[in-house]
Amino acid sequence: MLRRLAELRGPAVPPRPLDARALAALAANPGCRRRALLDGAGVDKGALAQALGAPAAFGRSQFAFVRGHAFESRVKADGGAELVRLLSEQLGHKPPEPDEVDVPELTAAGPEGRTARTALALRQATGAGRWALLDHPMLALTIAGTPAYLEPDAVVVGPDGGWTVVEIKSFAMIDGAADAAKVGAAARQAAVYALALRGVADRLAAGRVSEQALLVCPKDFSNLPTAALIDLRKPLATTRRQLSRLVRVEEIAAGLPEGVCFDPDRPAAELAAAVAAVPAAYAPDCLAGCELAFHCRERARQAGLVERLGRSVRAELGGLATVESVLAAAGGDGGDPDDPAVAALRRAAALRAEALGREAAPCR
Known part of the structure; x- marks a missing residue:
């Protein structure tokens, strides 16, 4: 199977590792086999989108990266004393002294070694009766x-x-509140980490993973840290359910024609055919989190698919999969009259015509 995945991304192309942000996006759209396969095979979707002529228009600027790194270093300074103080205050505990916070060494060779070292540090810290800060631990999760x-x-x-x-x-x-969309994204990402942590706790038969995560942000317009607890119960349940629905990568790969390859160095026409061989589940939400979203949106537009109007619209239209079939049903030229979606469309067309003061006509 590893050989097959290497063939899909290109023999000379190193795999791009999955991260929590990608897993959170997968959980939000588990029906997209295209993303599941490309992420599972380690394909660089950004380079692929560039080769297809539809590069992603989002990303983190270098300035934002430097600013975020500087803020994180400040939060974790002095052995993590400030970070642990923020958490203890949120939990209603007495803040510990700096020398009462352990910071175990997590350095090891390779991701497998770091994962094992993290598990060992968690086991040792759990029974110590002290505060411990694990700085950038490594967790494993099979998706x-x-x-x-x-x-x-x-x-x-x-x-x-x-x-x-x-x-x-x-x-x-600002004033104790942050942008709701950004907090929601942080909660979904934290839920992925918490899910992986629960796997470690189960294997060790030790530890208790909190259903709350600590969100640390700059306070107001300063660079001083402030914090709030975010509830992970709903994101955890949603993430677990959605990730469990993902089809295994080998099953998707088995259904592809021989010779399919997503190496960005291949001709654009060949890449477009390879991408088209894997079913997608495009939605406007993809524009905020998937590098191939602009390519998929253009294909949805060309095919006249209703998915480009949003998941809620698609769900309301039932078996009407294209804009053309929707307009035909609304105008009385197609669709089953007993279909609730068709009946609702025709009623809406009649109300529109009545509001405009003319007889109902096909919505063209």
Whole structure:
């Protein structure tokens, strides 16, 4: 299977590792076999989109990266004393002294070694009765048959044996509140980390993963850190359910024609045919999190698919898969009159015509 995945991305192309952001996006759209296969095979979707002539228009600027790195370093300074203080205050505990916070060494060779070292550090910290800060631990999670190695900003182990995921973000928290969309994205990402942590806790038969994550952001318009707890119960349940629905990568790969390859150095026409061989589930939400979204949107437009109007619209239209079939049904030229979606469309067309003061006519 590993050989097959290497053939899909190109023998000379190194695999691109899955991260929590990609897994959160997969969980949000589990029906997209295209993304599941490309992410599982380690294909660089950004380079692929560039080769297809539809590069992604999003990404993190170098300035934002430097600012975020500087803020994270400040939060974790002095052995993580400030970070643990923020968490203890949120939990209603007495903040520990700097020398009461352990920072175990997590260096090891390769992701497998770092994962094992993280598990060992968690086991030792859980029974110590002290605060411990795991700075950039490595966690493993198997998704659709593909292993993913995840690196949260931090995990804090409390004296009571609780494990808390920490998300450090560079967007501001103004008057104790941050942008809801950004907080939601952080919660989904933290849920992936918490899911991986639960796997470690189950294997060790030790530790308790908190259903809350600590979100640390700059306070107001300063560079001073402030924090809030975010509830992970709903994101955890959603992420677990959606990831479990993903078809295994080998099953998708088995259905592809021989010779399919996503090497960005191949001709654009060949790449377009390879991408088209894998079914997609495009939705406007993809524009915020998938490098191939612009390519998929253009193909959806060319085919006249209703998916480009959004998941809620697609769900309401039932078996009407194209804009042309929707317009025909609304105008009385197609569709089953007993279909609730068709009946609703014709009623809407009649109301529109009545509001405009003319007889109902086909919505062309």
